[in-house]
Amino acid sequence: MGFHPVEEKGWTDVCKEDPSLESGLNMVDGKIVCEAVAKAFGLEYHS
Known part of the structure; x- marks a missing residue:
């Protein structure tokens, strides 16, 4: 494989x-770059 x-x-x-x-x-x-994920977990979003 x-x-x-x-x-x-x-x-x-x-x-x-x-x-x-x-x-x-x-x-x-180590930074959340998906806005939906950040919102779902109440975390900071980075664009």
Whole structure:
């Protein structure tokens, strides 16, 4: 079984290759980047 592209390349490179994947990210560098997730848990949202 092979590796998933994110495991091989990292999320930043994979999202550069396919920008549609970026909308599925909830957290980046320990910060919540999904507004709906932040609201649901009463946490700070980072754009």
